[in-house]
Amino acid sequence: MATVCVMSFEKPLIHMQQLMLRYPTGKTALSGITLEIPQGQFVYMIGESGAGKSSLLRMFYGGVRPSSGSLVVQGLDMRQANDAKIREIRQRTGIIFQDHRLLFSRTVFENVALPLRVQGWQTERLIPRVRKVLAYVGLADRLWSYPEALSGGEQQRVAIARAMTANPPLILADEPTGNLDVDTARRVLDYLMDLNRAGATVIMATHDLHLLESHPGRVVQLHGGTLAGDDW
Amino acid sequence: MIRIPGLKPPPSKNMAKRRVENVVVNNTQGTVPEMAHPRLPGGFNLPPFGVHQVLAVVIVCIALWAVGVIWLGMQAASQWVGSWQQDIHIHVYLDVKKDQADSGKRADKLQQALQSIPQIAAVRRIPPAEAAVWMQTWLHDAALNAQDLTNRLPLTFEISLTDAQSRFLFDDIRDAAGRFGGRVNEDEVNLARAHYWLSQASWLAGFASLVLALAMALIISNTLRMTLLARADEIHLMRLLGAKEWFVRMPFILEGMVLGAAAGIAAWLLLWPIVWGSSAWLLTMQVDLNLWVLLPALLFGGGVVGTLGAVIATARVVSAETGV
Numbered sequence: 001m002a003t004v005c006v007m008s009f010e011k012p013l014i015h016m017q018q019l020m021l022r023y024p025t026g027k028t029a030l031s032g033i034t035l036e037i038p039q040g041q042f043v044y045m046i047g048e049s050g051a052g053k054s055s056l057l058r059m060f061y062g063g064v065r066p067s068s069g070s071l072v073v074q075g076l077d078m079r080q081a082n083d084a085k086i087r088e089i090r091q092r093t094g095i096i097f098q099d100h101r102l103l104f105s106r107t108v109f110e111n112v113a114l115p116l117r118v119q120g121w122q123t124e125r126l127i128p129r130v131r132k133v134l135a136y137v138g139l140a141d142r143l144w145s146y147p148e149a150l151s152g153g154e155q156q157r158v159a160i161a162r163a164m165t166a167n168p169p170l171i172l173a174d175e176p177t178g179n180l181d182v183d184t185a186r187r188v189l190d191y192l193m194d195l196n197r198a199g200a201t202v203i204m205a206t207h208d209l210h211l212l213e214s215h216p217g218r219v220v221q222l223h224g225g226t227l228a229g230d231d232w
Numbered sequence: 233m234i235r236i237p238g239l240k241p242p243p244s245k246n247m248a249k250r251r252v253e254n255v256v257v258n259n260t261q262g263t264v265p266e267m268a269h270p271r272l273p274g275g276f277n278l279p280p281f282g283v284h285q286v287l288a289v290v291i292v293c294i295a296l297w298a299v300g301v302i303w304l305g306m307q308a309a310s311q312w313v314g315s316w317q318q319d320i321h322i323h324v325y326l327d328v329k330k331d332q333a334d335s336g337k338r339a340d341k342l343q344q345a346l347q348s349i350p351q352i353a354a355v356r357r358i359p360p361a362e363a364a365v366w367m368q369t370w371l372h373d374a375a376l377n378a379q380d381l382t383n384r385l386p387l388t389f390e391i392s393l394t395d396a397q398s399r400f401l402f403d404d405i406r407d408a409a410g411r412f413g414g415r416v417n418e419d420e421v422n423l424a425r426a427h428y429w430l431s432q433a434s435w436l437a438g439f440a441s442l443v444l445a446l447a448m449a450l451i452i453s454n455t456l457r458m459t460l461l462a463r464a465d466e467i468h469l470m471r472l473l474g475a476k477e478w479f480v481r482m483p484f485i486l487e488g489m490v491l492g493a494a495a496g497i498a499a500w501l502l503l504w505p506i507v508w509g510s511s512a513w514l515l516t517m518q519v520d521l522n523l524w525v526l527l528p529a530l531l532f533g534g535g536v537v538g539t540l541g542a543v544i545a546t547a548r549v550v551s552a553e554t555g556v
Contacts (some may be wrong), residue, residue, distance in 0.1 A: 042319070062387065063472075086473040086474075087475070087476060088474065090471075090472060090473060090474030091473065091474035092474075093474075095472060095473075101472075103465060103466050103468055103469065104271075105463075105466075106273065106466075110271060110272055110273065113272055114272075114273065114274075114469065114470065114472045114473060117272050117273065117274055117275065118274065118470060118473045118474055118475040118479065157260070184357065196253075213364070
């Protein structure tokens with residue numbers, strides 16, 4: 001069973017140097033990004049639409065490979081890594097999307113159990129783990145419900161439960177509060193902050209700048225695919 | 233409240249509300265129904281069956297049934313040919329004229345030449361009296377002079393064969409007959425060579441089965457493609473979570489195998505009415521069909537075809553964001 005690592009702020013979890021991403025269409029999404037994210041940080045990634053936030057997050061889990069420069073995530077050089085290594089990185093990364101990406105033909109239990117299934121957990125073993133995680137996000141009574149029966153906030157909590165169920169050291173959240181009202185968004189942030197306090201590194205792309213006041217963290221600003229600011 | 237190791241419940245401005253919620257969670261946990269066998273995706277878990285799968289089973293079943301009918305027919309033909317082929321004789325005719333001095337010598341030499349062929353068991357010269365009886369029987373009540381016609385009959389040799397399947401036997405007989413001016417009854421040769429035509433037919437049956445198998449594989453492949461498209465999100469998500477390719481594809485390959493095998497069993501069951509309906513007629517031809525030998529062929533053949541279709545369907549399941 002994977003465990004949440006207790007991490008120090010000394011060793012960088014993510015290190016990038018002159019990172020550049022150019023899509024096959026010719027569009028340059030990111031250019032000259034040099035950044036270090038230590039273990040255990042809570043990082044907001046802000047910037048206008050098209051600034052490159054989502055592209056950068058996708059590179060952290062191997063969704064796209066850097067065109068040039070270097071990117072090391074959890075000790076793995078993402079430019080050189082083969083598919084098997086990328087799969088390992090993904091198993092050690094929790095991903096939360098703005099649109100949840102829940103499977104609507106599957107129950108809440110099945111959605112949350114999916115990362116554990118992928119990692120080879122037997123059903124008998126994963127049931128108590130999924131129950132615990134869902135109880136933590138306040139959805140223990142919705143175990144066998146289908147996502148369409150849940151509210152937007154509840155769906156996002158299911159997505160958080162799915163991201164945390166395998167206890168990954170890195171959680172990537174791509175505008176997880178984008179479709180939520182202010183109160184629900186704050187509650188979602190509460191959960192993410194709590195996971196960060198437990199040792200997970202959380203990187204969250206967001207437009208909701210008001211959340212930064214109530215839930216402080218390191219702010220990395222992107223603009224037009226370049227690094228425009230970093231308050232660390 | 234159940235606690236995650238190392239995790240505390242998140243702080244909230246409305247802790248009182250949270251505590252109430254936790255109590256609700258505690259209370260409802262006992263009432264949350266247990267699901268003994270949750271339907272988890274990936275790996276060796278079969279995906280749910282729907283109308284597409286049922287239709288695929290029906291179509292593949294019809295194709296497999298056609299394959300079964302072809303091979304059942306081959307089995308019947310083989311038994312039927314085997315029932316009379318042992319009794320077949322080949323006749324060689326030699327035109328002789330009574331006034332020719334060497335006629336008898338030529339006939340003796342032909343008989344010796346025929347007897348020297350290893351696959352010939354015996355060569356019998358049919359006496360004129362027997363030929364006359366045969367002619368009379370053949371003419372029956374016709375108002376013709378049988379004796380006159382019998383006199384016109386050529387000298388006939390009846391050949392019994394030991395191995396009608398020998399490759400050059402009939403060529404050797406033709407050669408021997410040709411050397412002494414005789415000729416072979418080619419209709420009888422064709423009957424004796426029925427096994428050859430049967431083997432040709434079995435090649436054709438095999439080719440037809442292959443074409444049908446390919447069609448079946450494509451049908452299953454298309455069905456699974458629809459399922460894959462319907463579940464693209466699930467496949468995409470599994471890959472995002474780091475699933476291995478076999479884990480993503482195995483349910484579909486299993487599904488293809490099950491679809492094919494189910495269609496094979498259904499096709500085999502549907503062959504029984506044919507056997508029952510034709511059994512009385514087939515018995516008159518000494519044919520006794522064995523349908524059980526087709527069960528493993530249809531079952532495993534269906535499974536293999538289904539698996540092939542699934543492999544084709546899953547060969548290019550691309551998830552753009554995951555780069556796979």
